Amino acid sequence: MAEAAAAAAAAEAAIQLQITRAVAAAMAAHIAGPGAAAVPVAHVAVKLPDFWVQDPHMWFSQAEAQFRRARISVSTTMYDHVLMKLPETVIMAIRSLIQTIEADPTLADTSYQRLKTALLCSFGKTKWQMAYALLDHPDLGDRRPSVMMAEMLSLRYETTAPDSLFLALFLRRLPDSIREHLAAADHKTAAEMAAHADILWDARKSTSVSSLSDSVAAVSLRGRSPTPRRSPNRRQDNRRQYRSPTPVTRRRPDSRSRNEDPNLCYYHDKFKHKALKCESPCTWSKN
Numbered sequence: 001m002a003e004a005a006a007a008a009a010a011a012e013a014a015i016q017l018q019i020t021r022a023v024a025a026a027m028a029a030h031i032a033g034p035g036a037a038a039v040p041v042a043h044v045a046v047k048l049p050d051f052w053v054q055d056p057h058m059w060f061s062q063a064e065a066q067f068r069r070a071r072i073s074v075s076t077t078m079y080d081h082v083l084m085k086l087p088e089t090v091i092m093a094i095r096s097l098i099q100t101i102e103a104d105p106t107l108a109d110t111s112y113q114r115l116k117t118a119l120l121c122s123f124g125k126t127k128w129q130m131a132y133a134l135l136d137h138p139d140l141g142d143r144r145p146s147v148m149m150a151e152m153l154s155l156r157y158e159t160t161a162p163d164s165l166f167l168a169l170f171l172r173r174l175p176d177s178i179r180e181h182l183a184a185a186d187h188k189t190a191a192e193m194a195a196h197a198d199i200l201w202d203a204r205k206s207t208s209v210s211s212l213s214d215s216v217a218a219v220s221l222r223g224r225s226p227t228p229r230r231s232p233n234r235r236q237d238n239r240r241q242y243r244s245p246t247p248v249t250r251r252r253p254d255s256r257s258r259n260e261d262p263n264l265c266y267y268h269d270k271f272k273h274k275a276l277k278c279e280s281p282c283t284w285s286k287n
Contacts, residue, residue, distance in 0.1 A: 048066060048082070050085055051086050051119075060119075067081075075113065079101070079115055094115070094122065097114065098115075130155045134169065137151070137173065144198055145197030152166070166190070167187070167190065268284040
């Protein structure tokens with residue numbers, strides 16, 4: 001019995017100690033106030049970039065990432081940080097909203113969300129603007145295919161996976177040689193298609209550089225190669241190739257075919273007594 005009573009007393013003492021520690025911690029937090037929790041991260045500074053008029057959605061994504069890192073969740077604090085980064089033209093566009101928020105203290109808790117909504121509605125692209133920008137997107141050019149894919153994905157209004165129509169728009173902007181390989185492959189996602197396109201693009205550029213290097217090397221070798229020696233018959237061959245045509249000589253016709261007197265040779269028949277030659281058979285009596 002004594003042991004059981006001692007154990008119960010020890011357990012009660014342990015519970016009492018836990019309650020005492022909890023009460024002490026709560027009192028310390030109440031005395032320190034709400035700002036005490038922010039002291040360990042007070043050194044984290046928020047440095048927002050200037051407002052991106054062309055893409056306010058991405059600008060707010062970066063701004064809110066810095067707010068989370070600095071553990072800033074108060075609406076008025078985030079409102080002040082955003083307002084300080086707005087250029088003059090943007091502030092003038094939402095001037096009436098700013099005046100309304102600052103004139104009504106009851107809007108303090110929703111000031112950041114109101115400012116964000118107004119900026120996204122005024123400067124953010126609608127789904128139709130993004131669709132037309134996607135249709136008019138430039139071709140690949142000198143970029144890697146994955147870079148163009150990222151740019152085209154940023155113009156999609158929907159958050160679902162890209163469909164075949166989107167992938168077809170991507171394929172149309174690629175060179176024919178790459179497009180044929182990608183179209184034959186069965187890609188399930190845009191990331192797979194972009195990765196495959198990069199491989200083909202890098203291989204294409206490497207092949208072009210290799211071919212150019214081979215051409216340059218061949219030209220260099222031809223430039224350094226010695227002049228080929230002429231064969232002994234080269235001059236004779238050239239003469240045979242470029243000599244003027246042999247003039248056609250008229251052969252003396254057969255004396256028998258042109259003679260008026262078949263008993264006389266060609267010379268006596270033509271020159272009579274003035275002939276200096278004679279051919280047999282000939283019956284020239286004055287020979």
